Amino acid sequence: MSLGLKELQIDATPNAHASKILSPDVLQFLLTLHKEFNERRLFLLRERERQQQDFNRGVFPKFKTVAAKSWKVTAIPLDLQQRTVEITGPADRKMIINALNSEANTFMVDLEDSLSPTWHNVLQGQQNIFDAVRGKIDYEENGKSYRLKEETAVLIVRPRGLHLQESHVLIGEDEIAASLFDFGIFFFKNAKHLLSKGTGPYLYLPKLEDAAEAAWWAEVFHFSERHIGLPPESIKATVLAETITASFQLAPIIFELRNYIVGINCGRWDYIFSYIKKFHSQEDCMLPDRNTVLMSSPFMEAYTSLVIQTCHRHGILAIGGMAAQIPIKGDDARNDIAFEKVRLDKVREVQAGHDGTWVAHPAMVAVAREAFESYMTTANQLQKPISNRVITEHELLQANLGEVTAAGVMDNIHLSITYLSRWLKGQGAVAINHLMEDAATVEIARAQLWQWRRNHVFMADGQRLTAQHYKELKEQVLQKIPAVDLLDTHTNTAIALLEELVTAREFIPFAISLAYKKLTDEKFN
Numbered sequence: 001m002s003l004g005l006k007e008l009q010i011d012a013t014p015n016a017h018a019s020k021i022l023s024p025d026v027l028q029f030l031l032t033l034h035k036e037f038n039e040r041r042l043f044l045l046r047e048r049e050r051q052q053q054d055f056n057r058g059v060f061p062k063f064k065t066v067a068a069k070s071w072k073v074t075a076i077p078l079d080l081q082q083r084t085v086e087i088t089g090p091a092d093r094k095m096i097i098n099a100l101n102s103e104a105n106t107f108m109v110d111l112e113d114s115l116s117p118t119w120h121n122v123l124q125g126q127q128n129i130f131d132a133v134r135g136k137i138d139y140e141e142n143g144k145s146y147r148l149k150e151e152t153a154v155l156i157v158r159p160r161g162l163h164l165q166e167s168h169v170l171i172g173e174d175e176i177a178a179s180l181f182d183f184g185i186f187f188f189k190n191a192k193h194l195l196s197k198g199t200g201p202y203l204y205l206p207k208l209e210d211a212a213e214a215a216w217w218a219e220v221f222h223f224s225e226r227h228i229g230l231p232p233e234s235i236k237a238t239v240l241a242e243t244i245t246a247s248f249q250l251a252p253i254i255f256e257l258r259n260y261i262v263g264i265n266c267g268r269w270d271y272i273f274s275y276i277k278k279f280h281s282q283e284d285c286m287l288p289d290r291n292t293v294l295m296s297s298p299f300m301e302a303y304t305s306l307v308i309q310t311c312h313r314h315g316i317l318a319i320g321g322m323a324a325q326i327p328i329k330g331d332d333a334r335n336d337i338a339f340e341k342v343r344l345d346k347v348r349e350v351q352a353g354h355d356g357t358w359v360a361h362p363a364m365v366a367v368a369r370e371a372f373e374s375y376m377t378t379a380n381q382l383q384k385p386i387s388n389r390v391i392t393e394h395e396l397l398q399a400n401l402g403e404v405t406a407a408g409v410m411d412n413i414h415l416s417i418t419y420l421s422r423w424l425k426g427q428g429a430v431a432i433n434h435l436m437e438d439a440a441t442v443e444i445a446r447a448q449l450w451q452w453r454r455n456h457v458f459m460a461d462g463q464r465l466t467a468q469h470y471k472e473l474k475e476q477v478l479q480k481i482p483a484v485d486l487l488d489t490h491t492n493t494a495i496a497l498l499e500e501l502v503t504a505r506e507f508i509p510f511a512i513s514l515a516y517k518k519l520t521d522e523k524f525n
């Protein structure tokens, strides 16, 4: 494709959105970000690998504190002080309009867990964000017109994590970091416009593992603001505390991002995945069936309490996470149960001290708001007394007890194949068995399968999960997949991917990185 600078090339077939979004000035900015920050990012990723070797030898993380004595965080802008209900969703055009109109306080438009990063999706996503920022986004489907209301939710953008590349943009031999690509385009194209409207360039930062990674983002922000002549500290960021390592250094993360951070969100699904991943070699850390790892499980409760305490001590918001239930159409009784589960989850969060929460569907906005507002009559809970309960390292690390069942194994196999095949087709959030599934939930499923099979876990029926037993359970799942799907390339690729992930000698850190190689393979585009 002819777009590009001498040093930066776009390796993709021409795409209508590319020429609009990837203007020469944006490409120049991406090139500059790459030169400034990619080397350090690669170093940080190598540090993750090095630390994994320690975990594999049985070492556990330790709490880290901040050496500096007196420091404080940036002020929270007015439009981010009340975040009672945050809706999230992929950067799809119709969903962006629906989410902005949903009566949620904020909308996290997602280029990460819920977006399958095809070249079309990432560019169309940026175009949609560009149009939404300017209030000029519309859409037609089946005779229905979608337009923005007068008052809409505040926009927050989630770029992809540090571990991913955007392989369509090459700088010399390097693929550009997906984080820099997503952040760079959003920021360069929209930051000034957002500020002129009285809001700002607001971001969610996913999958941070430690304070050094937080420092990397802070440097990216500082540099970017100066580069385009924005007032310092215009960027405001909410960090997802969704790795087990991050929960051991929450204050250092806040410290490194003190000029930008306004909140921390409990990304519960990636947190569970991270726990399995980091301690995959340790039999004591084996978690039971996925659907029995709950927010009330002691190690999860300890983590969310620690996030709330730490955030409130530093004057920033502690946002709750995502309940996976979505509405069940055509079955009122089951639909009521789904809503009640969401309500109870949100009541638990507000009572624990969270300042707001996430929902996955516009129909869940009202129930989450009602649950929160029954216990929280102010914009947030920052003024309430902060718990001085001491949360120990042991509490964060102690796995939840429970059983691994054949049904749990088969459920993980089914979810992985169904989700990955849809992801390969370009859909990053999928309703499966009336639950919202995305990249984070499939990472849990496939990681458990690797760990259980590798350790020949004892199951509830007294059998061990040997390679042979796993194969039999997988065959049972495959038999239930409709014949027509078994002829489909994406389903077959998903089956092959799962096999590779589950039978690999060494644990594969990110299923999504492996799947991305297929997604960017020409046959899928």
Ligand SMILES: CC(=O)SCCNC(=O)CCNC(=O)[C@H](O)C(C)(C)COP(=O)(O)OP(=O)(O)OC[C@H]1O[C@@H](n2cnc3c(N)ncnc32)[C@H](O)[C@@H]1OP(=O)(O)O
Pocket (backbone or CB within 6 Å): 087, 088, 089, 090, 094, 095, 096, 098, 099, 110, 113, 114, 269, 270, 322, 326, 327, 359, 360, 361, 362, 429, 430, 431, 435, 436, 437, 438, 440, 441
């Ligand atoms: C682990 C994490 O990272 S969680 C955060 C990332 N994950 C997400 O953000 C998932 C967000 N949710 C979704 O993507 C969707 O709700 C799904 C895919 C699970 C289900 O979507 P659908 O099958 O379209 O649901 P459904 O048919 O009930 O949708 C009804 C309407 O609500 C809209 N809708 C559903 N979810 C959303 C959403 N999150 N944002 C905006 N609109 C939405 C649909 O577009 C549809 O609109 P229409 O009536 O105008 O056509």
Ligand SMILES: O=CC(=O)O
Pocket (backbone or CB within 6 Å): 113, 240, 242, 266, 267, 268, 269, 270, 271, 321, 322, 440
């Ligand atoms: O990003 C959110 C999560 O739960 O993972």
Ligand SMILES: [Mg+2]
Pocket (backbone or CB within 6 Å): 113, 206, 240, 242, 267, 269, 270, 440
């Ligand atoms: Mg996540």
